[in-house]
Amino acid sequence: MNIAIIGCGTMGMTHAHNLGKMPGVKVSGVADLIQKRADQAAEACGAVPYKDWELMLEQVKPDTVVVCLPTYLHKSLVLKLAERGLHIICEKPAALTLEDAKEMKAACSKHGVRLFIGHVVRFFPNYRNAFDQVRSGKIGEAKMAYFKRHGSYPIGVSFWYRDRSKSGGVIMDLMIHDIDFACWLFGDVESVYASVTKPSLSMEYAQVTLKFSSGAIANLTGFWGYAGPFTTQFEISGKEGIIRFDSNQVQSLDLKVATGGDDQKVAVQVPSSPTLHDPYYDEVKHFIECIREGSEPIVSAADACRAVEIALACEHSAQTGQPVRMGGITS
Structure with missing residues (x-):
């Protein structure tokens, strides 16, 4: 599976390290506005670093995107990724309002893509x-x-x-x-x-x-x-x-x-x-298996909304x- 990461802070780096050693997964691109963080994440998983996430998506064409941005940026990015037909693994919480969380869930359903929220506990x-x-x-x-x-x-x-x-x-x-x-x-x-x-x-x-x-x-x-x-x-x-x-x-x-x-x-x-x-490795591995197999996750988007x-x-x-x-x- 071809995966990209947007946001290379603490959680982005965690996912970069884990995905970089996960069988059957290729992290093709990582993006962060801070070049140094993108470079570090890229080194951890063998990906190409970017500052512009849209350029990254155009060039590496991932199947799935891991979203590790601050909470208040989740909704806008998830809606854009869903429109592009990309599966999404997003850090918790889903959003800051119930309306936004439900809109994210509905958009992914509309575009036929999976949305997973990282309630890792x-x-x-x-x-x-x-x-x-x-x-x-x-x-x-x-x-x-x-x-x-x-x-x-x-x-x-x-x-x-x-x-x-x-x-x-x-x-x-x-x-x-x-x-x-x-x-x-x-x-x-x-x-x-x-x-x-x-x-x-x-x-x-x-x-x-x-x-x-x-x-x-x-x-x-x-x-x-x-x-x-x-x-x-x-x-x-x-x-x-x-x-x-x-x-x-x-x-x-x-x-x-x-x-x-x-x-x-x-x-x-x-x-x-x-x-x-x-x-965190087990969580993302599970989400990837759900995408591949079409199975239901341990934690659903509805759970995240709740x-x-x-x-x-x-x-x-x-x-x-x-x-x-x-x-x-x-x-």
Whole structure:
């Protein structure tokens, strides 16, 4: 498959490294307005570097384009690529409004091309392992979960993150990972309640409670400005056990299941599935296989639209200080 990359920042470089070693894939061109970044990405995957993405498409004629631009630029580029008949793998979130995300999805459907949004957490071994454990009934019916995602404030590449009209803030850009995973785990969200505080230009903290139609509850925290290492944690509780994960503590799940006797209550370490490549490699490989085989992806464009809708509902709740039922303010 002939692939091109537009945007050679952190995620563009990640995809360049992975696609450059993926069997059956040729990265023919990479484009970035900053020539140095385009050159570095090109070297990583053996492609030709460009500053002009339109010239690149004319010359290398890819089948699929990986879009790694800032969020506020996703819609306009995706619509143009769809009109050209190109399949699209776009970084999350899909867009900053539900209307834009739906328009992107509709345009790709109209032009007969595939649209994949990179909600990569579904491909992280520990998260996928936890999902499988819940689905298998290991902890009984799961009714409560807690997700945490803390990282440094994204600076250095540009300051667009600080403009909420371009990034959407910590909920839309960071917490949306856990919003998507929680929806994958529990299904439809009935209502949300959220609070956001931004004590400085380089710090933003959010807390969200999602209530699901199934009766399950998920509490999420997202933090930009954390001084320590990037941290993810989750805890999923069921009627018969609990699953815990802390990226700073272990690289496998801690699964505790209730048994008949106290002497049998032991922690069972469930190791993460062994992987040769990182989750971003597995994610894009999966999307490429879906294009080749015409199969449905683990995360659909509809899932990505839903994540945007929920993130926007959370923002509205934070602004008003009131719970928001889904179907409320989502623009």
